[in-house]
Amino acid sequence: MGFVGNLGDIFKILKHTFRQVFRRPFTYFYPFEDREYPETTRGRHIHIRETCNACAACVRACPVAAIRIDKEDKKFEKDCALYFDYTRCLFCGDCVRACRYDALFHTPIVDISEGDREDLIYGPDKITTLDRDPLEWRGRRFR
Amino acid sequence: MSPDILDESSVIWFGPQHVSAHGWAAKLTIVGDYIVECDPNAGYFHRSAEKCLEFRNFRQGSMILERICMMEAFLAEYPYIAAVEKIVDLEIPERAKIMRTIMMEFNRIHSLQFWWGQFAGELGLFVMLLWPWVDREYSLDAFEELTGSRHTVSYATPGGVKYDFTPKFLAKMEKALTRVKDRMPVFEDMLSGSPTFRLRTEGVAHYTAKQALKWGLSGPNIKACGIPMDLRKDDPDPNLAYDMIDWEVPVINNEEHPGESDAFDRLLQRFKEIETSLDIIDKLLPLLPEGPIIDPKARSKANRLPEGEGYGRVEGTRGITTVWLKTMEKAQTPWRAKIRGPCFASYYALKHIVPGARFADFPAIFGSLDPYPGWWDR
Ligand code: SF4
Ligand code: SF4
Numbered sequence: 001m002g003f004v005g006n007l008g009d010i011f012k013i014l015k016h017t018f019r020q021v022f023r024r025p026f027t028y029f030y031p032f033e034d035r036e037y038p039e040t041t042r043g044r045h046i047h048i049r050e051t052c053n054a055c056a057a058c059v060r061a062c063p064v065a066a067i068r069i070d071k072e073d074k075k076f077e078k079d080c081a082l083y084f085d086y087t088r089c090l091f092c093g094d095c096v097r098a099c100r101y102d103a104l105f106h107t108p109i110v111d112i113s114e115g116d117r118e119d120l121i122y123g124p125d126k127i128t129t130l131d132r133d134p135l136e137w138r139g140r141r142f143r
Numbered sequence: 144m145s146p147d148i149l150d151e152s153s154v155i156w157f158g159p160q161h162v163s164a165h166g167w168a169a170k171l172t173i174v175g176d177y178i179v180e181c182d183p184n185a186g187y188f189h190r191s192a193e194k195c196l197e198f199r200n201f202r203q204g205s206m207i208l209e210r211i212c213m214m215e216a217f218l219a220e221y222p223y224i225a226a227v228e229k230i231v232d233l234e235i236p237e238r239a240k241i242m243r244t245i246m247m248e249f250n251r252i253h254s255l256q257f258w259w260g261q262f263a264g265e266l267g268l269f270v271m272l273l274w275p276w277v278d279r280e281y282s283l284d285a286f287e288e289l290t291g292s293r294h295t296v297s298y299a300t301p302g303g304v305k306y307d308f309t310p311k312f313l314a315k316m317e318k319a320l321t322r323v324k325d326r327m328p329v330f331e332d333m334l335s336g337s338p339t340f341r342l343r344t345e346g347v348a349h350y351t352a353k354q355a356l357k358w359g360l361s362g363p364n365i366k367a368c369g370i371p372m373d374l375r376k377d378d379p380d381p382n383l384a385y386d387m388i389d390w391e392v393p394v395i396n397n398e399e400h401p402g403e404s405d406a407f408d409r410l411l412q413r414f415k416e417i418e419t420s421l422d423i424i425d426k427l428l429p430l431l432p433e434g435p436i437i438d439p440k441a442r443s444k445a446n447r448l449p450e451g452e453g454y455g456r457v458e459g460t461r462g463i464t465t466v467w468l469k470t471m472e473k474a475q476t477p478w479r480a481k482i483r484g485p486c487f488a489s490y491y492a493l494k495h496i497v498p499g500a501r502f503a504d505f506p507a508i509f510g511s512l513d514p515y516p517g518w519w520d521r
Contacts, residue, residue, distance in 0.1 A: 038311075042291035063203035092206050092297045093290075097305065106291060 037108035042091045044109050047082050047127045052103035054080035061098035064088045073124065079103075081124040086112055152179060155502075159187045163265045163506055166516035169493065173502060181497035183490050188520035196480035201227045201301055201445045208466070208482070209295045211517040214257050216295050217250040218459040222466040223480075225455025227301045228382055230448050230470055233441055235382045238434045239303035244384040245427050246289075246298055247457075248420040249316065252323060253282040254460040255417050258513055259330060262410070265506040266343055271333055278326055281319035288312045302441025308431070320421060331414060335407070344406040348496050348508035352402045358495065359488035362462030364512055367404035367412035369396035374458035388426040393419040406511035413513075416460075447473045461485040461513050484518025 028035055037043070059067045066088040073081035082104075096104050107130060114120050134141055152174045158164025166188035172180035195207045204227075205220035212219045221243070228235070256279045263271030283293040289312040290296045290305070298304055334340050352368035365372050371392040379386040393415035395408050404412075438444070450472040456465035462485025469479045489512040497508055 038288045038291070040288060040291040040306075061202070063199050063206045090206055090210075090295070091292060092295070093292075093305075094203070094206075094297075 031111065034111075037110065039108065041108040041110065042093045042096075042106045044086065044107055044112050044122070045084055045096070045127060046105050046107050046130060047124075048103045048105070049075055049079040049081075049124075049128055050103075051101050052076075052079040052082075053101045054078055055101070056080075057098040057100065058082070058095035058104055061094040063092060063094065064090055066090075067095060070124075082127055083124070084122040084127050086120040086122060087117060149174070149179070151175075157505060163261075163509075166520070167490070167514075169497075169505075169509075171497075171502070171505070176501050176503070178497050178500050178502055178505065181493050183493050185487075185490070185516075185519045188516040190520070192521045193480050193482055196223075196482075197476055197478070200475050201448060201477075204477070204480070205299065206295075206297060209297065211482070211484070211521065212459075212461075212515050213294045213517075214515065215250055215254040215460045217246055217298050218254070218457060219464060220297070221247065221299055221457050222455040222464050222482075223468075224299045224301055225380060225382065225457065226453035226466045226468040227445060227448070227455075229453035229455060230451040230468065231301070231444050233302045233438045233444060235303055235438060236435045237432050239436045240382055241384045241387070241427050241431050242304050242308060242436065243299055243382070245424055245431075246296075246304075247383070248423045248427075249282065249285070249320075250296075251420050251460050252320070252417055253279055253286075255413050255420075256282065256323070258413060258460070259334070262510040262513075263334065263340075265510045266340065268333075268337075268340065271330075274326075274333075275330065278319075278322050281315070281322050285312060285315035285319050288315050300437065300441070301445040303435070303437030305437075307436050320424065323417065324421060327414070327417065334410060335414075341407060343504070343507055344410060344511065347406045347500065347504050348409075348511050349400075349403060349405045350492075350496055352404075354495070355404075355492075358492040360462065360492060361485055361488070362459065363409060363412045363416055364404075364462065364489055366393065366416075367395050367409040369394055369402055369404075374456060374463055378456075380455075380457065384427060384430070385423075387430060388423065390419060390423055390426065406507050409511045409513075447475055450474070459485055461515060461518065462489070464518075482521045484515075484521065486514035486516075486518035490514040490519050 054069070054071050056069050059069050066085045068083040068085070070081040070083070093106060096106055109130070112120070152172050155171045155173055156168055157171055158168035159166065168184045168187060170182040170184060171178050192207050192211055196204050199207060205223045208223050209216040209220045256275045260272045260275040286296055287293045289308065290298055298306065352365070352370050355365045355368050355370070361372065371394045373392040375385045376392050393412065395404070395412045395415060397404070397408050448470045451470055453468045454465065456463060464485055465483040467481040467483070468477045471478050492512065493509065497505065500508060
């Protein structure tokens with residue numbers, strides 16, 4: 001009884017062990033893979049200059065003064081250049097709610113950490129597009 | 144305490160760099176294994192939130208309050224909104240009232256799940272630290288689906304709420320709440336059914352209802368003594384939906400020591416709080432009417448406020464949370480804001496509760512009162 005009973009227990013444990021070994025891990029292999037973010041995620045912004053009206057409502061709505069506006073810098077008829085300072089931004093979503101011309105949106109991109117503080121100030125070249133420089137480290141591409 | 148015992152005493156600082164003391168420090172005088180004096184210190188977490196509020200307008204202020212206590216972000220931001228709504232006349236749509244209440248109870252459940260894990264972790268039960276936090280992820284996913292942010296939801300605004308419930312959110316909330324309901328018996332068995340856990344909590348951090356009233360405790364800490372003191376019932380906010388339904392204030396009254404509570408009673412009390420929150424959400428969801436979610440004139444009305452005083456309060460997870468605002472004529476920002484957090488009282492109650500306890504029980508005493516440093520260092 002003793003030996004057979006022990007054998008049964010051992011098989012039980014082995015079953016669990018094998019199940020765990022061949023299971024998909026619960027964690028994500030970040031940064032090579034990431035979980036799915038909902039569309040509503042308040043990540044970094046994107047500024048659509050075509051529809052922007054330079055009304056500065058987003059600047060006034062921001063609780064931490066993270067947005068700077070440059071009305072002189074015009075690419076289209078009425079637009080303006082926006083500078084987002086992600087060292088200050090709280091991702092509260094008030095600027096997006098304040099914009100009445102559908103020119104400012106959040107994107108589900110949340111991995112915006114940088115090595116240099118200056119890189120976190122997104123000027124008009126960075127805030128109007130989702131393209132980013134690829135980040136490579138030891139021959140592996142992270143994004 | 145004779146003075147020659149104190150000759151052999153030593154002083155130990157618990158915190159500010161101790162892992163379970165995130166932003167607070169208590170100076171403990173110890174003789175042998177017993178604590179004879181406890182001197183809680185505040186000030187390690189100060190971020191001048193009250194001053195910051197004076198520079199934000201009435202739609203922006205709630206963002207500051209959320210960051211005082213991330214675990215109960217919506218419950219923390221709501222008193223500010225309530226204070227603004229006292230000063231200016233806004234018509235909150237029925238749908239927004241119910242949505243606020245549902246979100247509030249959902250946030251309370253999330254905060255209590257966090258507390259289970261933290262409390263068990265402080266007592267050394269590491270499995271119990273991780274399991275409720277896995278369930279908490281489901282609640283966070285639901286918050287993210289609705290508002291876009293996992294912790295700092297920024298959900299309410301003067302006049303209503305910002306985001307409407309979507310079918311996707313309702314499905315995720317259903318999933319999270321079902322998970323809580325399914326796992327409640329497991330956790331109850333793991334905590335209150337475990338002899339080790341009972342030994343470490345029963346009879347520890349004992350106080351009477353009279354003392355609790357004297358120290359100004361509120362929330363679960365006083366309800367565990369058998370006093371049904373709950374703002375949701377005693378003074379229902381007209382802009383919330385607690386008075387639309389029938390529900391019972393969760394109260395624990397231990398038959399072995401009526402009118403008193405120990406750490407174990409407070410644990411049971413917090414289990415009961417979750418059950419009540421689940422019950423309230425279940426009863427409110429079918430009442431959800433169709434309609435707008437915000438007063439259409441809210442934007443212009445909340446821009447400049449008339450002269451006045453507003454006092455908003457809410458029953459938070461940890462106790463009564465209030466914000467007082469004073470405005471001048473045509474004010475864009477408050478002239479003065481005052482935050483009264485629930486935890487200052489429970490933190491300084493340590494001074495009276497801890498002496499006489501053993502050193503190893505200190506995390507149990509502290510954890511059972513559930514103070515959060517953001518609430519006393521505003
Ligand atoms: S998300 Fe909030 S903090 Fe960030 S830029 Fe917009 S308004 Fe400012
Ligand atoms: S992004 Fe929107 S709110 Fe900001 S300036 Fe342009 S139109 Fe105005």
